[in-house]
Amino acid sequence: MNYPESAVMRDQINAAQKILLSCHHHPDSDTVGSAVSLGRVLEDMGKTVKLICPDHIPPFLSFIEGSEKIETHKFEDFAFNEWDLFIVCDTSNWSRLFIDPHFTEPKIPVIVIDNHTSNKGFGEMSLLDYKTSSVCEMLCNIFDDWGVSITKPMATALLAGILGDTGSFQFEVFDKTFETADKLIKKGADISTINFHLFQSLPLELIKFWGVVINKLTKDETGFTYVAIPYDEYKDFVHIYGTRETAASAILSKIKDSTFSFIMTEEQPGSVSVSFRSRTGVDTSVIALQFGGGGHPAASGAWLRGMSFDEALHKVLSACKSIS
Ligand SMILES: [Mn+2]
Incomplete structure (x- = not known):
């Protein structure tokens, strides 16, 4: 077991039917990769899933399969109470989701999955791991705890998060980062497509x-x-x-x-x-x-x-x- 919280989180997910997942403002490959891959796992569990972001997903991230399903919403106006559970990935505080400083917190159970050291936890439950490169790396640990197998599109989405957050293994690389990346490549992650879109496609x-x-x-x-x-x-x-x-x-x-x-x-x-x-x-x-x-x-x-x-x-x- 990588995280003792994995089982508790699984119980909370089992108890919910309609689950919301968010990407943060100014989305990057980690927030998109984590939302898309966790969303796919939840759908395979039979859940109704919606992916929401307060911002548009930039075109250079459209190579991540499933990113086209992410809806742009103003969180201040979103009807959270129509949902059973809200899972917030890669977000150290509410201000990464709500633009208006006078927002009201969603009144539904919230699970936070994050690796930012500035995140001290918020919501019903926070799974925080500061010794990991990215939320995508954390999700690999969680999926391992849950016995979930990683498909090829999920492997590409998850490796995109790791490569994006580490700047292609330059910073925030921890003990298991290379091992996890290796596992994802063996699952079919398309590293050349990721590198092309993340690092070789800058607008003039x-x-x-x-x-x-x-x-x-x-x-x-x-x-x-x-x-x-x-x-x-x-x-x-x-x-x-x-x-x-x-x-x-x-x-x-x-x-x-x-x-x-x-x-x-x-x-x-x-x-x-x-x-x-x-x-x-x-x-x-x-x-x-x-x-x-x-x-x-x-x-x-x-x-x-x-x-x-x-x-x-x-x-x-x-x-x-x-x-x-
Ligand atoms: Mn991240």
Whole structure:
């Protein structure tokens, strides 16, 4: 048994008939891969399943079979009470699902499956494993506990989550990650299709945005590096998926002698998103948590709303200087 909670979770699933599964805002291959594969297992158990996301699923993830079934809904307006159970994967807190800070929590049983260190648990039951690469890796352990066999499309979906969250085995790789990936490849996971769509299919306009980032890179005297882009300069790029996250991973986390880094973009006037990356062991999730965000030590993020760009930048810079 990988997790003592697996049996309890199975009992809760057995007791439910209509089960909701969610993907987080700004969906990635881990949230989509985990929702799709868990959804398929629940359907095989005879459950009525709906997959919901507060955002559209980006086209580059459409190679994951079953992702076309994910419905986009505004969670604030969703009729949760028509469902028996809500399983939330890859989500460290409600703000990754509800955009409005004054949302009401769903009044149905909630199970959380997550590996983010900033997730301290919410809902009826939380299965948290901080020593794992991704929720897709956790699900491999859970399916193993349940005696569920993994089909070829599920193997591709699950490996897509592991490869996405580890940046192709560069970070957040733990003891069982390679072993689990090996098992998935033996089940038929299509690693070349995953790599092509996740790492070799970037839109030209996204690469052009990286040019803006590179030109604005600033090194702080305490050793971290940052880029901050106000709305005026960001508005032409705001519609492109993954600008901030991909620039953070592809550029900011690779700078020699930089302890950690952040990229801040003003998504709308007065609404700023910031992504942190660390290459030296500095736990950036501590900073993200101060602003109501979360994530992993090496990669985390937060939103700062209702303040000017300059004020947000000042606050984040002060927090970064204080832990440097
Ligand atoms: Mn994840």
